[in-house]
Each structure stands twice: as C-alpha cells, then as structure tokens.
Amino acid sequence: MMHSRRTDASPFAAHILTIAAAVALVGAGTPQAVAQGGLPAIAPHRAVYDLELESSQDRLGLADASGRLALEFAAADCEGWTVNMRIVNRLRTRNGTSRTIDSRSSSWESADGASMAFTLRRYVENTVDEETKGFAERGGDGKPGHVAMEKPAEDAFDIPAGAVFPVEHTKRILKAALDGERREVSLVYDGSEEKTVYKAITFIGERRAPGETRLPAGLGEELKSMASWPVSISYFDETKTADGEETPSHQVSFTMFENAVASNLTLDYGDFSLSGTLSTLEFPDAPECPAQ
Incomplete structure (x- = not known):
C-alpha cells in the first residue's frame, strides 16, 4: 500500500488513481465478446469527460475542482485490450492555493481475462510523485492469483481466488x-x-429503451439506437470498517450503453464528489477477430 506516500499531495490527490481505475471498469470489453460469451460487440472507443466538483465537505476547505478525464480503449490484435487513461484535475482551496494533479495509466488485459499488465504514474505540478508498475495473473481451479510488482519496489503477493480484472x-x-x-x-x-482487492457491489436500474437517455447535443449519434441502464458500483476495501459496518471506499454511478460506453458519471468519494460530462466520443476501427 502507498497511502503514506500520498498524504503530501492533499486528501483529494489520494483518490485520483482510483478514480481513473474505477471509470475504466465501465469502458472496456473483449474483442471476441460475441464469440466467447454471446454478448453484443463492445466498441473500441476514445472518450473525454469534463469533470466538475459536485459536492465536498466543509472540513476539506475545497473551493473548486475541475479537470478532464480522457480514456482510450483499443483492441490489441485480438489478443486482448489496451486501456489508456489520463485524468488532470486542478484543485483550488478556500485560502487561495491551487494544485494541478495529472495521473496517467496504461493497462493490457488478455481477452480471456487471465492476465493483466499495468502502469500508473502521477504528477503533481509537473513532477513525478508516484509510479506503479506490475503484472497480475488470475489463479485457476480455485487457487489464488499472483501479482509481481516492479515499481515502486519489487514485490510479489497473492490475490484471492476468484478475483477478476477490470475487463x-x-x-x-x-x-x-x-x-x-x-x-x-x-x-x-x-x-x-x-x-x-475491492469487493465491488453493482446495482443495475431499469432498462431504458434506445433514445431515452439524454446525451449532449451533437454527440453520441451511435448511442441513440442502443438501450442503456443506470448503474451504480460501490467498492469496499474489506480491511477497513467503521463501527463494525462495511463502508464503501468510493462509489461510481453512470449510464451504461449496450456497447459499454458510459455517460453521466458521478464519482463519489464520501468527502467529495465529481460529476463527469461526456464531451468527446470517437469510435476507431476494430480488428476483425476470428471466432474461437
């Protein structure tokens, strides 16, 4: 864990990498989704979300937060998915100080969900503040998975049997x-x-017929023919409890379309929350993958 290394970057900065990872959960799929799981094809895409402060507790002294979250999901030659993310936030306190935090991550996950490579790097005022790099594999036959870390230091540890990766x-x-x-x-x-390792509890709302979800003008024409669902995910770090009860570390709410594109984001971290408005959406060509 690296919580102690993050405290000098303000309590808000401690959540930035987790924000990016959480949004990644709603934007990926598998190049062979139709062949492997009977699911509709999930589109590779590039999306940009404009972020604004929705609410914060007074004790934080946060006057404003704004930024942008850019996501790119690309099929990696039918072998899996690459996910590139960048989130830039400018935080301004009530006493007039401000700080820019720029977090970038890149990951690759195999099409069968068995392995994942990941790199995360955070900059505070254009200086590298934190870097993480590793490779993870799921365990088979009910056995634990395994993670090998390269940065911030070489390490190896197991993750629980049954744990899955974002895709x-x-x-x-x-x-x-x-x-x-x-x-x-x-x-x-x-x-x-x-x-x-988080326990993620997802609640899925009523299906919305194509065209029922409101989108920004001139954006998302491809989505208007697709059904969608309101989705809310709560993430629990089971090593942390409050008064003997489970309390979510963070929550993410969004509208999910049939191709897994997300809109109308709310990123809630308890002491503050951000809203994300889809501002750019592009669909690059995807490779034609053979059925397996």
Missing part, C-alpha cells in the same frame, strides 16, 4: 444487465493501490 468485471456487469439482473458482486483487482 472481466465489465463483462459481468453487462451480462447481468442484459439478463435482467439487478445486482452483481465481484472481487476486483485493478492495480491502482498495489495490494488492495
């Missing part, structure tokens, strides 16, 4: 929505906080 988690959520289910529970490892 596989997305597939589970989408399948649950298509099957008319309202709840999905998974253990998720994304590498954003080294050894932390």
Whole structure:
C-alpha cells in the first residue's frame, strides 16, 4: 500500500488513481465478446469527460475542482485490450492555493481475462510523485492469483481466488444487465493501490429503451439506437470498517450503453464528489477477430 506516500499531495490527490481505475471498469470489453460469451460487440472507443466538483465537505476547505478525464480503449490484435487513461484535475482551496494533479495509466488485459499488465504514474505540478508498475495473473481451479510488482519496489503477493480484472468485471456487469439482473458482486483487482482487492457491489436500474437517455447535443449519434441502464458500483476495501459496518471506499454511478460506453458519471468519494460530462466520443476501427 502507498497511502503514506500520498498524504503530501492533499486528501483529494489520494483518490485520483482510483478514480481513473474505477471509470475504466465501465469502458472496456473483449474483442471476441460475441464469440466467447454471446454478448453484443463492445466498441473500441476514445472518450473525454469534463469533470466538475459536485459536492465536498466543509472540513476539506475545497473551493473548486475541475479537470478532464480522457480514456482510450483499443483492441490489441485480438489478443486482448489496451486501456489508456489520463485524468488532470486542478484543485483550488478556500485560502487561495491551487494544485494541478495529472495521473496517467496504461493497462493490457488478455481477452480471456487471465492476465493483466499495468502502469500508473502521477504528477503533481509537473513532477513525478508516484509510479506503479506490475503484472497480475488470475489463479485457476480455485487457487489464488499472483501479482509481481516492479515499481515502486519489487514485490510479489497473492490475490484471492476468484478475483477478476477490470475487463472481466465489465463483462459481468453487462451480462447481468442484459439478463435482467439487478445486482452483481465481484472481487476486483485493478492495480491502482498495489495490494488492495475491492469487493465491488453493482446495482443495475431499469432498462431504458434506445433514445431515452439524454446525451449532449451533437454527440453520441451511435448511442441513440442502443438501450442503456443506470448503474451504480460501490467498492469496499474489506480491511477497513467503521463501527463494525462495511463502508464503501468510493462509489461510481453512470449510464451504461449496450456497447459499454458510459455517460453521466458521478464519482463519489464520501468527502467529495465529481460529476463527469461526456464531451468527446470517437469510435476507431476494430480488428476483425476470428471466432474461437
């Protein structure tokens, strides 16, 4: 864990990498989704979300927060998915001080969800403040998975049996929505906080018919023919409790379309929350992958 290394970057900065990882859960899929799981094809895409401060507790002294989250999901030659993310936030306190935090991450996850490579780097005022790099594999036959870290220091540790990576988690959520289910529970490892594995509890709302979800003018024409669902995910670090009860570390709410593109984001970290408005959406060409 690297919590102690983050405190000098303000309490808000401690969540930036986790924000990026959380949004990644709603934007990926598998190049062979149709062949492997009977799911609709999930589109590679590039999306940009404009971020604004929605609410914050007075004790934080936060006057404003604004920024941008850019995501790119690309099919990696039918072998898996690469996910590139960058989130830039400028935080301004009530006493007039400000700080710019720029977090970037890149990951690759195999199409079968068995392995994931990840790199995360955070800059504070253009200076590298934190770097994480590692490789994770799921365990088979009910066995624990394994993670090998390169940065911030070489390390190796196990993750619980049954833990999945972000792409596989997305597939589970989408399948649950298509099957008319309202709840999905998974253990998720994304590498954003080294050894932390989250229990992710997802609630899925009523299906919305194509055209019912409001989108910014001139944006998302491809989405107007697709159904969508309101989705809310709560992430629990089970090593942390309050008064003997589980309290979510953070929550993410969004509208999920049939191709797994997300809109109308709310990123809630308890002491503050951000809203994300989809401002740019592009669909690059995807490779034609053979059925397996």
